[in-house]
Amino acid sequence: MALPEPVRRRLQDLSLTVFTDQNRTVPSPDENFITLPQNHEVASNLPLQMSLYFNAFFFPFWWISEVVMLDLKYPALQDYYKFILVTVLVVMTAIELIRVYLGYTGNLQEKVPELAGFCLLSLLLQLPLILFQLFNEGNLILPLERAVHIVLALFIALQLCARWSL
Known part of the structure; x- marks a missing residue:
């Protein structure tokens, strides 16, 4: 399953701006891809891939x-925290x-x-x-x-560090 073309094009434009340096070759208007130099070898990032694998x-x-912890503490929460935590759980899941x-596909x-x-x-x-x-x-x-949040936060931090380590 691929990204829709408009989303992919906008992300490609953003990534050209943010993640490349002056030595890149810019695609011509009729091309939809970046041309790399002949001797340039591109490889996926193994630490990032391992972290994504264990994260999955x-x-x-x-x-x-x-979900179990939210069910246990739900009666003791204030009303606005009930709404916030359910919303955060749904948003974080998606x-x-x-x-x-995206990490798997991109890497x-x-x-x-x-x-x-x-x-x-x-x-x-x-x-x-x-x-x-x-x-x-x-x-x-x-x-x-607290324990599972610490582990997930470490996964996210390690993945961000592994992405920018190359």
Whole structure:
């Protein structure tokens, strides 16, 4: 399953601006791809791929424990925290599924727009949401919840570090 062409084109334009340097070749208007130099070897990032692999296995455990912990503490929460935590759970679930898919696709198939989408989702949405869940004491953080949030935050931080380490 590929990204829709308008989304892919916008991500490619953004990734050309953000993730490349002065030594790149710019595609002509009739081309839809970046031309690399003949001796340039592109390889996927193994630490990023390993982190995404383990993250994909950890995410169902995180989701189940989050739902159980939310069910346990729901009666004790204030009304606005009930709404916020349910909304954050739904949003984080959708973002995490898309983020891991974009990371896999972008890394294994060496597609820069998908990697740009992965980095943007990780840095701008997923990391702030997991830090909110981890450090906001108003939502009555339980010990299991704190543990799984720490692991997911470490996965996100490691993936961002692995992406920019090359």
